[in-house]
Amino acid sequence: MTGRARPIPPPNRASRLTTLPSTTSQVVIVTGNGYSTTYATLETFAKAGGHWVAVSAPLPARIGSKGFSDNHVEGVPTTPTGVYSLGRTMYGIGANPGVRYPYHQVVTNDWWNENPESSLYNTFQHSATNPGGYSEALWKEIPAYTHFAVITYNMPPNVATPEPYAGSGIFLHEFSTASGNATAGCVSLSHANLVSVLRWLDPARSPRIVICPAQNLGRY
Numbered sequence: 001m002t003g004r005a006r007p008i009p010p011p012n013r014a015s016r017l018t019t020l021p022s023t024t025s026q027v028v029i030v031t032g033n034g035y036s037t038t039y040a041t042l043e044t045f046a047k048a049g050g051h052w053v054a055v056s057a058p059l060p061a062r063i064g065s066k067g068f069s070d071n072h073v074e075g076v077p078t079t080p081t082g083v084y085s086l087g088r089t090m091y092g093i094g095a096n097p098g099v100r101y102p103y104h105q106v107v108t109n110d111w112w113n114e115n116p117e118s119s120l121y122n123t124f125q126h127s128a129t130n131p132g133g134y135s136e137a138l139w140k141e142i143p144a145y146t147h148f149a150v151i152t153y154n155m156p157p158n159v160a161t162p163e164p165y166a167g168s169g170i171f172l173h174e175f176s177t178a179s180g181n182a183t184a185g186c187v188s189l190s191h192a193n194l195v196s197v198l199r200w201l202d203p204a205r206s207p208r209i210v211i212c213p214a215q216n217l218g219r220y
Contacts, residue, residue, distance in 0.1 A: 014045035014052035017210065019083055019220045026207035027052075028172075028197065030079075030187050031214040036067040038182035040079075042189060044197060046205075055200065059193045062175065065182035068213055072153070072167040074116055075134055077184045080153045080170060081212040083220050087150030090198060091124070093139060094146045097195045100202045106145065112136045114168040122154055122168035136169055141176075146191065148173035149198055151209055172197070172209070187211065 009015075014027050025047035032040035040063045044055040069078035089102045091110075096103040104110075104124075113120045115133030125131055138145055153170040154162045162168065171186045174194050187209075189197065201207050210220050 009051050009053050012045065012052060012054060013043060013217060014047075014054075016217070017220050020208055021206055023206040024208050025205040026200070026202060028201075028207065028209040029217070030061060030063070030209065030211045031217060032063060032068065034067070034213050034215070035069070037213075038063055038065055038067060040187065042187065042193075042197070044200060056196070059189055059197075060180070062180045062182050062188045063211075064185040068211070072170075072185065074114065074165045074167050076167075077182070079183070079185050079187060079211060080167060081216065082153065082158070083208055083210050084152045084158060084170075086172075086201060086203075086207055086209065087152055087155070088203070089124070090147065090149050091138065092145060092147035093142060097147055097198065099147075099198045100204075101149075106138045108139050110138045112138055112169045116164040116168075121164060122162040134168070143191070144173050144176040144188065145171075146174050147194060147198055148186075149201065151187070151211075 027045050029043045030040050040061040041058040042061040043058050045052045046055050063079035065077040070081050072078050072080035090099050091104050093106045111125045113125045113131040114135045115131045148171040151170045154166045174191050175188050
C-alpha cells in the first residue's frame with residue numbers, strides 16, 4: 001500500500017519568482033504599495049519538496065523615507081529595488097542572538113564606509129579615523145544596529161566593484177524607535193521579528209532578498 005502524494009501548495013509570491021538562483025531555497029520578499037510609500041511588508045519563504053512555502057506571516061516593515069527607487073544614489077533616502085544576497089557576516093552592537101552566519105559584535109571605531117571617493121566604499125572598516133562622506137559610526141546607532149544583516153546592494157556578487165555614488169550601507173536592521181520610523185534606505189523590523197528572521201536565514205541555503213513595490217514583483 002502506498003501513501004498519498006503530498007498536495008502541491010497553492011501558488012504564492014515566492015513561487016512566482018523567476019530570477020532566483022537554482023541553489024536558493026530561502027527568500028525574503030519586501031514589498032509596499034507603490035514607489036512613494038515608506039511602509040512595507042516582509043515575508044519569508046522556504047523551498048521544501050521542490051515547492052515554495054510561507055514560513056512567517058507578513059511582518060510590518062519600514063523602508064526609506066522617500067520610498068523605493070530603481071536608481072538609488074548616495075545620500076538619497078530611498079530603498080533600492082532588486083534581488084540581492086546577504087553579506088557573509090552579520091553584525092550588531094548586541095551579542096550574537098544565535099544566527100547561522102559568522103557574527104561580528106560591533107565595537108568603537110567600527111564604520112560602514114560610505115565615502116564614494118574611498119577605495120573601500122561600501123565595506124565594513126575598523127578605523128580610528130572617520131572614512132568620510134556619509135560613513136556611519138556603527139557603534140553609535142542604537143537601537144537600529146543592535147543586530148543587522150547586510151543587503152548586498154552595490155556590492156559583490158551583484159557588482160564586481162561598488163559603483164561610486166550608487167549608494168551604500170543598505171541593511172536589514174531593527175526599528176530605530178519602538179513604533180518604527182522610515183529609514184535612510186534600509187529595511188527595518190521590530191526587534192523580535194528581526195531576530196527571528198536573522199536566526200532563520202541559513203547561508204547554506206543561498207538566501208536572497210527581493211525588494212520592490214508589490215506591483216513590480218513580476219520583474220523578478
